[in-house]
Amino acid sequence: MKEVTKVTGTPINRIDGIAKVTGKAPYSMDHPVKNPAYAILFKSTVAAGKIQAIDMTAAEKAPGVIAIITHQNAPKLNVKGGLRGGALLQSPEIEFFGQHIGIVVAETFEQARYASRLIQVTYDKKEPKVDFEKLAGQARLPKDKEKADARRGDVQTALRQATYKVEEVYETPIEHHHPMEPHATIAEWNGDHVTLYNSAQIVNGAQTATAATLNLKPEQVRIVSPYIGGGFGSKGGQWANLALAAVAAKHVNRPVKLALTRQQMVNSVGMRQHNRQKISLAATADGKLTALAHETTTHCAINDEFVEPCGDCSKVMYDTPNSLITYRVVPMNLILPTYTRGPGKSTGSFALESAMDELAYKLKMDPIAFRIKNEPDRDPSNGKPWSSRATVQCLQEGAKAFGWENRKSEPRQNQQGNYWIGYGVAAGTYPAHQRPTSALVKLKRTGDHVAATVELAAADLGTGTYTILTQTAADALGLPIQNVKVNIGDSSLPPxxxxxxxxxxxxxxxxxxxxxxxxxxxxxxxxxxxxxxxPTAAQLMRSEKITDYQTRVDSKPPESAEAYSAHSFNANFAEVAVHQSTGMIRVNRFLAVTGAGTILNPKTARSQIIGGNVWGIGMALTEESVVDPRWGNFVTRSLADYHVPTHLDIGHLDAIFINEKDEHVNTLGVKGIGEVGIVAVAAAVANAVFNATGKRIRELPITPDKVL
Amino acid sequence: MDEHESPELTEDEKQLFADLMPEDLTEIMDKGVNRRHFLKLMTLAGGGILAAQSAVAEQVLTRSSSETLPTELVPDSLENAVTVACKVNGKARTFTIDSRMTLLDTLRERLDLTGSKKGCDHGQCGACTVIVNGSRVLSCLTLAASCAGKTVQTIEGLAQGNRLHPMQEAFLKHDGFQCGFCTPGQICSAVALLDEAKKGHASYVTGNLRPPVGPVKLSNEEIRERMSGNICRCGAYPNIVAAIQEVHSGQSVEQVFRSV
Amino acid sequence: MRPFTYTRATDATSAIKLLAENPHAKFLAGGTNLLDLMKEDVERPTALIDISDLDLNDIKPITAGVNQGGISLGGLGKNTDAANHPLVRQHYPLLSQAILAGASGQIRNMATNGGNLLQRTRCPYFYEVAMPCNKREPGTGCGARDGINRMHAIFGWSEHCVAVYPSDLAVALTALDAGVIVRSANGQQRRIPIADFYRLPGDEPEKDTNLPHGELITAIELPKNRFANQSYYLKVRDRASYAFALVSVAAALETEGNTIKQARIAMGGVAHKPWRALKAEQMLVGKEATEANFKLAADAEMADAKPLTHNAFKVELGNRSIVLALRMAVNGGKA
Structure with a gap:
C-alpha cells in the first residue's frame, strides 16, 4: 500500500480554483432554470411614514409585466421568522428610506425594471430620525444583556489620579459590505416545496429563517449555495429579498430570478453602523495601565436592535485593574445594522489601538514595549487562562521582519521626496469558537481505488472551506486529495x-x-x-473488501474548551507615505503577524489574512457611507461613490503565521483567521499616519482633506 | 434557409443587397441567398437603419428567421426587437433581443454564458469585463445590439479544451481570488492588458509618456494601475498582481508562505 | 431603461438628421455614461442612434487653417487610442496623462473623445431620481446645495446647481485651448472654442454645454503649442485610481530661460465646467518659474473660491494642487 503524504498544512491550490478561473463556478444567479421570470424590488423614497396609495396603472400595462406585489396583495408572512431588517411587504408602515415596498415580476429584467419606474407612490410622511449628530444624545442602554455596562474596579478615580492619560473620541462611519456578488435569489417551487439558489454564509440558518417566514416547515425549503460571491457578514443572517423571491415565484407560478441592484444593496442587506467611541486610558509613568474605559454610542433600526461589540478588544487585550465597557444606542430610521467583517473588533480596535499609540507617545515609550508591558497572563474579563496567546510573539517577530528599528519615534522625521513616511503598529484579537456541526463521510471502493465523499451544509465564501476539508478528509482517511470530493452549500446535507x-x-x-x-x-x-x-480507512476498505461504507457524526466543541479563553491574536505593521501637498495616503507596506493555532492551508490562509488587511486599509483610508441628514437616503449608493480599495491602493502585503499548537481550543487546534485579519488594521494605518505627519486622525476614513 | 434555395429577388431586395453587400451581389443573383449571406445581412443591418425602417429588409429578415434563428426561447413581448449576429468565443451566434438588453445580460440570460458577472451593472467594478474585437470592455455598459458583426471573447472562451490559458493557470497558482466572483473579469482584463503592454500603451503611472512607442515591460505598480478597473472585494490584489506579472514577464514569481 | 428604438447609423448625415428630428433621441457612442444614466432612469431617450460605425476616429495633423501644425482627434476615436497615439504622446503628453487619469482601462477602451466631453455630472442627487435636482428635473431644487456637498463646486455655482463636471480629458483640453468641431443637420461644420463649449449652471443647470440638440461632435482640434516639455496633469482623489477628482489640475508652461512666457492652468472637480485658472496664468506670465511665484498664482486664483458646507478643503487643496502641478510640469513630471 502506498504511503500517502499528509497534505493538511501544505499550500495546495484551491480545490474550487479551476471552477473559478474558468467561469464555471455557479453563483446564485448562474443556476440554470427553465422559463424564469425576472423580479425587481421597488423601494420607499421616504424614511418614515406610511404608504397612502400606490398607483400601478401604467406599470401594470407595461409590456411583459406578469405581476406586481405590494403589501396590499402579499401573502401573510411571519415577520419574526428570523430574516433580518423587516421590509417583508406586510404593512404600509415605512421605517427607513429604501425599504422594499413592492416587487414587479416580468418576462425580462429590462421590462421589470422599467415597469418599476412607472409606479407612483404617495406617502403620509413623518419626520424621520436619521441625523446621528442630533440624536446621539438620546442614546439609551441596549436591550441586549451582553451590552450591559461591564465595570471592574474604579476607572474614574484612576483617571483622576493619573498623570499620563488619553481621553479621546474616535469615530468610524457607516460602512457597507458590498460583496462583489449582489444578493440574489432564484426561487423555484415544486408543489409546496421551494428551492432557493441563494448565497448563504449560514446555510441552515437561511433555511430555517426562510421557512419560518414563509410559514413552512424547514424541510419544505432547500437552500442551494455552493459558491458565494463574498459575504463579509451581509450573507450571514438573511434579508427580506430571499423570502420575497419565493413569494414572487409562488405568485406567478414560475421560477423567479430576483437580484438586488448594487444601488439597492445600501438599504437592503444591513451595514456597519456609525460608532462613536470614547476611550479613556490612564497609565503610570513607567507605562503600566491603571484604567481603560471604552464607551460606545451608536444607532440601530427604529424597531430592531443590533449593536456592534466595539468594546470586546478592550475587555481582553490589556491588563488593567480598572475597566469599564459600555454601550448606548439610539434607534433611527435606517436599515438594521448587522455583522460586518471583524464585527466590533475591527472598529473597536481602531479606537483602542489608536489610544494606546497616543498614550505610548505621551509616555515616550515604544508602542510595542508599551503593549508588552501590559500583556495580561489571563483573560482580564473572566480570569480564565488563555488557550494560547501569541500577542507578544506577534509584536516581536513582526518588529523584526518589518524593520521596526527604522521607525523614527517622532513624527515628520522621515521624508522621501514629496512624502512623509510613517510606521505604525497595532495589536488585535478575535474569539475562537467551534460550533456544533454534523458531517457525513461516504467511502466507495472500486478495485483498489477508494474514493470519499464528504457532505455537510457548510459554506465557502472564498474562505477555502472546500480546500481545507479536502485536505482534512484526505489525511484522516489516508487518501490522496483527488480521491476526496467535498459537497457543501446545500441545506439538504447534514446541518x-x-x-x-x-x-x-x-x-x-x-x-x-x-x-x-x-x-x-x-x-x-x-x-x-x-x-x-x-490502518487508514482506505486500507481497511481494501483489506476488508468493503465496497461502500458511510458514517455521520454530530460534532460538538470539547467541553474542556470552556475552561479556557480562546482567541486568535495578531499584530499589524504599516508603512504609509503621505503626500505633503495633496494629503493622499498610500500604504506602501503592510505586515500582519497572526497566531491562530493550526493553519490548515498556508496558501488560502495567507489570502484570508491579506484580504482582511485590504478591508482594513479600505476602512482606514477610503470607505464611508454617507446619509443625507434631511431625508435618510445614502448619497454614496454606488461603487463610484463608495470607495473600496482598488489594485493601486494596495502596496506590498505580507503575512506571517506564528507556529502555534493550541491544545485546548479544539481537537485540531484551529482558531480561525477570517475576522482577525481586519482587526487592528485601521489603527496600524492611522498610527503610521501620525508617525508620518504628526496628525492624529480620530475619524475614519482618513481621506486627503483630513490630512491637509 | 436552405443552402440551395434560390429565391427570386424583387427589385427592392436586389437594391438592399446591392447597398449592403455589394461584393456578394453577383453570387446572390447567380445562386440565390444562402445562409452565409443571410447572416451577413443580419450583421450589417442588425437592428440598424434598414432593419428598423426598411420594409424590404424586414421581409427578408422575417422570411428567413424561422429557419435561421436559434430555437431558443424568445420572450413573447419583446419591444424594439433587434436581431444580432456576432461571434462569441469563436462561434457564430444569432439572437433577437429587446434593444435594451446589455451584452452582459445577453451572455448570461440568453447564451448560457454565466461566467461574466454582474457586480454593479454600472461600470464601477469590472466583474463583467469581456474582450470585444480584442479590447477589454465592460459588457454591462455595452448594448448587445451594438455587437453585431463583432467578436466577443468571455472567460469561457479562454481555455483550449482542457488546457487552461496561462493566465488562468497563474491565478490558480497564486490564489488570485477568494470568492471568485470578480475572477472572470479580472482574468479577461489581465489577458487583454498583456496585449496593451505589447502595443506599448501607457498608464497614469507611466513616468515619461514621450519616448518612442514599443512593447513595454510592466512593473507591479503599472499592473496595479492598469488593473484598477477590476475591484476585488476579497482583497486578493497582491496575488492577482503576482499572477499577471508571472505571465507578463515569463518569469516565475515566488510564493512565500511565512511562519515563525 | 425606458424602451427605445435602436438604429445603427451608416453615415453622419443621416445620423444627424435622425437625431435632429427627435428631441428625445440620443447618439450612442461608447455608452459608458449614457447607459449608466439610462439604467438609473435619469436619461430617458426614446431612440438611440448608434454612431460607432461612423468613420470619425482618425488622429491626424492639421495641415491648413488657423490650427495648422496642430492635430485633430476624431470625435469617435476611443480614449485609449487618443492617449496612446504617438502624435498625442509626443506633442500633447498633458492630454495623454489626463485621459489616463480617468476611469479604467476598460472604460477608456469604450469611451470616445466626443462622448467624454458630454459626460454628465456624478452628483449623487442628479443620479438618484427620488432626490430633487434642477439639472435632472428643472424646478425641483438642488439637493446638494444644502445637502452633502463634499464633492461639489467651489467656483461658479448657483443656487440652482452646485454640481461639478467630471471629465479629466476636457480639463486638459481647456488648458490646451482646444476647439470642438461640430456638424449640424444642414451639413455645416463649426468650431466651438472649448472655453465656450461648457457653461456655468446659472438658472439653467439642465444645460451642461452650449451644444444644441441635433449636432454631432466630429473632431477635437488641438492647436500647436510649446508645452510638451513642461506639462503635468495632477489628479487628487479619495483613492489611488478609478475615482473622480476631488481636485485636478492641468498645468502647462512655456519658458525662456527660467522666465515663463506662457502658462496654462485648468482645474477639474471645482466647477460646473473645466475651470480655466486665468488669474493664476496672468500672475505667472513674465515671472520666474519659482515655487514662490507658483504660490502667488495659486493664491490669486483661489481667492475667489466660494466653498459650500462640506468642501472648504478644496480651496486649500486646489491651492496646493496648482503649486504642485506647476512644479511637476517644470520638473518634467517629477516632484
Whole structure:
C-alpha cells in the first residue's frame, strides 16, 4: 500500500480554483432554470411614514409585466421568522428610506425594471430620525444583556489620579459590505416545496429563517449555495429579498430570478453602523495601565436592535485593574445594522489601538514595549487562562521582519521626496469558537481505488472551506486529495455551523475529522481484527473488501474548551507615505503577524489574512457611507461613490503565521483567521499616519482633506 | 434557409443587397441567398437603419428567421426587437433581443454564458469585463445590439479544451481570488492588458509618456494601475498582481508562505 | 431603461438628421455614461442612434487653417487610442496623462473623445431620481446645495446647481485651448472654442454645454503649442485610481530661460465646467518659474473660491494642487 503524504498544512491550490478561473463556478444567479421570470424590488423614497396609495396603472400595462406585489396583495408572512431588517411587504408602515415596498415580476429584467419606474407612490410622511449628530444624545442602554455596562474596579478615580492619560473620541462611519456578488435569489417551487439558489454564509440558518417566514416547515425549503460571491457578514443572517423571491415565484407560478441592484444593496442587506467611541486610558509613568474605559454610542433600526461589540478588544487585550465597557444606542430610521467583517473588533480596535499609540507617545515609550508591558497572563474579563496567546510573539517577530528599528519615534522625521513616511503598529484579537456541526463521510471502493465523499451544509465564501476539508478528509482517511470530493452549500446535507464569526474552519474541519476518525474506528471494529498500528480507512476498505461504507457524526466543541479563553491574536505593521501637498495616503507596506493555532492551508490562509488587511486599509483610508441628514437616503449608493480599495491602493502585503499548537481550543487546534485579519488594521494605518505627519486622525476614513 | 434555395429577388431586395453587400451581389443573383449571406445581412443591418425602417429588409429578415434563428426561447413581448449576429468565443451566434438588453445580460440570460458577472451593472467594478474585437470592455455598459458583426471573447472562451490559458493557470497558482466572483473579469482584463503592454500603451503611472512607442515591460505598480478597473472585494490584489506579472514577464514569481 | 428604438447609423448625415428630428433621441457612442444614466432612469431617450460605425476616429495633423501644425482627434476615436497615439504622446503628453487619469482601462477602451466631453455630472442627487435636482428635473431644487456637498463646486455655482463636471480629458483640453468641431443637420461644420463649449449652471443647470440638440461632435482640434516639455496633469482623489477628482489640475508652461512666457492652468472637480485658472496664468506670465511665484498664482486664483458646507478643503487643496502641478510640469513630471 502506498504511503500517502499528509497534505493538511501544505499550500495546495484551491480545490474550487479551476471552477473559478474558468467561469464555471455557479453563483446564485448562474443556476440554470427553465422559463424564469425576472423580479425587481421597488423601494420607499421616504424614511418614515406610511404608504397612502400606490398607483400601478401604467406599470401594470407595461409590456411583459406578469405581476406586481405590494403589501396590499402579499401573502401573510411571519415577520419574526428570523430574516433580518423587516421590509417583508406586510404593512404600509415605512421605517427607513429604501425599504422594499413592492416587487414587479416580468418576462425580462429590462421590462421589470422599467415597469418599476412607472409606479407612483404617495406617502403620509413623518419626520424621520436619521441625523446621528442630533440624536446621539438620546442614546439609551441596549436591550441586549451582553451590552450591559461591564465595570471592574474604579476607572474614574484612576483617571483622576493619573498623570499620563488619553481621553479621546474616535469615530468610524457607516460602512457597507458590498460583496462583489449582489444578493440574489432564484426561487423555484415544486408543489409546496421551494428551492432557493441563494448565497448563504449560514446555510441552515437561511433555511430555517426562510421557512419560518414563509410559514413552512424547514424541510419544505432547500437552500442551494455552493459558491458565494463574498459575504463579509451581509450573507450571514438573511434579508427580506430571499423570502420575497419565493413569494414572487409562488405568485406567478414560475421560477423567479430576483437580484438586488448594487444601488439597492445600501438599504437592503444591513451595514456597519456609525460608532462613536470614547476611550479613556490612564497609565503610570513607567507605562503600566491603571484604567481603560471604552464607551460606545451608536444607532440601530427604529424597531430592531443590533449593536456592534466595539468594546470586546478592550475587555481582553490589556491588563488593567480598572475597566469599564459600555454601550448606548439610539434607534433611527435606517436599515438594521448587522455583522460586518471583524464585527466590533475591527472598529473597536481602531479606537483602542489608536489610544494606546497616543498614550505610548505621551509616555515616550515604544508602542510595542508599551503593549508588552501590559500583556495580561489571563483573560482580564473572566480570569480564565488563555488557550494560547501569541500577542507578544506577534509584536516581536513582526518588529523584526518589518524593520521596526527604522521607525523614527517622532513624527515628520522621515521624508522621501514629496512624502512623509510613517510606521505604525497595532495589536488585535478575535474569539475562537467551534460550533456544533454534523458531517457525513461516504467511502466507495472500486478495485483498489477508494474514493470519499464528504457532505455537510457548510459554506465557502472564498474562505477555502472546500480546500481545507479536502485536505482534512484526505489525511484522516489516508487518501490522496483527488480521491476526496467535498459537497457543501446545500441545506439538504447534514446541518453545519455558518461561515461567520471565524467559526467555519474550526467547526467544519473538526467535524469532518471526527467523522473520518469515527468511520475508521467503525471499520476497525467491523474487521474484527486488532492492529498495532492503526490502518487508514482506505486500507481497511481494501483489506476488508468493503465496497461502500458511510458514517455521520454530530460534532460538538470539547467541553474542556470552556475552561479556557480562546482567541486568535495578531499584530499589524504599516508603512504609509503621505503626500505633503495633496494629503493622499498610500500604504506602501503592510505586515500582519497572526497566531491562530493550526493553519490548515498556508496558501488560502495567507489570502484570508491579506484580504482582511485590504478591508482594513479600505476602512482606514477610503470607505464611508454617507446619509443625507434631511431625508435618510445614502448619497454614496454606488461603487463610484463608495470607495473600496482598488489594485493601486494596495502596496506590498505580507503575512506571517506564528507556529502555534493550541491544545485546548479544539481537537485540531484551529482558531480561525477570517475576522482577525481586519482587526487592528485601521489603527496600524492611522498610527503610521501620525508617525508620518504628526496628525492624529480620530475619524475614519482618513481621506486627503483630513490630512491637509 | 436552405443552402440551395434560390429565391427570386424583387427589385427592392436586389437594391438592399446591392447597398449592403455589394461584393456578394453577383453570387446572390447567380445562386440565390444562402445562409452565409443571410447572416451577413443580419450583421450589417442588425437592428440598424434598414432593419428598423426598411420594409424590404424586414421581409427578408422575417422570411428567413424561422429557419435561421436559434430555437431558443424568445420572450413573447419583446419591444424594439433587434436581431444580432456576432461571434462569441469563436462561434457564430444569432439572437433577437429587446434593444435594451446589455451584452452582459445577453451572455448570461440568453447564451448560457454565466461566467461574466454582474457586480454593479454600472461600470464601477469590472466583474463583467469581456474582450470585444480584442479590447477589454465592460459588457454591462455595452448594448448587445451594438455587437453585431463583432467578436466577443468571455472567460469561457479562454481555455483550449482542457488546457487552461496561462493566465488562468497563474491565478490558480497564486490564489488570485477568494470568492471568485470578480475572477472572470479580472482574468479577461489581465489577458487583454498583456496585449496593451505589447502595443506599448501607457498608464497614469507611466513616468515619461514621450519616448518612442514599443512593447513595454510592466512593473507591479503599472499592473496595479492598469488593473484598477477590476475591484476585488476579497482583497486578493497582491496575488492577482503576482499572477499577471508571472505571465507578463515569463518569469516565475515566488510564493512565500511565512511562519515563525 | 425606458424602451427605445435602436438604429445603427451608416453615415453622419443621416445620423444627424435622425437625431435632429427627435428631441428625445440620443447618439450612442461608447455608452459608458449614457447607459449608466439610462439604467438609473435619469436619461430617458426614446431612440438611440448608434454612431460607432461612423468613420470619425482618425488622429491626424492639421495641415491648413488657423490650427495648422496642430492635430485633430476624431470625435469617435476611443480614449485609449487618443492617449496612446504617438502624435498625442509626443506633442500633447498633458492630454495623454489626463485621459489616463480617468476611469479604467476598460472604460477608456469604450469611451470616445466626443462622448467624454458630454459626460454628465456624478452628483449623487442628479443620479438618484427620488432626490430633487434642477439639472435632472428643472424646478425641483438642488439637493446638494444644502445637502452633502463634499464633492461639489467651489467656483461658479448657483443656487440652482452646485454640481461639478467630471471629465479629466476636457480639463486638459481647456488648458490646451482646444476647439470642438461640430456638424449640424444642414451639413455645416463649426468650431466651438472649448472655453465656450461648457457653461456655468446659472438658472439653467439642465444645460451642461452650449451644444444644441441635433449636432454631432466630429473632431477635437488641438492647436500647436510649446508645452510638451513642461506639462503635468495632477489628479487628487479619495483613492489611488478609478475615482473622480476631488481636485485636478492641468498645468502647462512655456519658458525662456527660467522666465515663463506662457502658462496654462485648468482645474477639474471645482466647477460646473473645466475651470480655466486665468488669474493664476496672468500672475505667472513674465515671472520666474519659482515655487514662490507658483504660490502667488495659486493664491490669486483661489481667492475667489466660494466653498459650500462640506468642501472648504478644496480651496486649500486646489491651492496646493496648482503649486504642485506647476512644479511637476517644470520638473518634467517629477516632484
Amino acid at each position: 453545519a455551523a455558518g461561515a461567520v464569526g471565524s467559526v467555519g474552519a474550526a467547526s467544519y474541519a473538526n467535524a469532518v475529522n471526527d467523522a473520518c476518525v469515527k468511520l475508521t474506528q467503525e471499520l476497525v471494529v467491523k474487521s474484527g481484527k486488532q492492529f498495532f498500528v492503526r
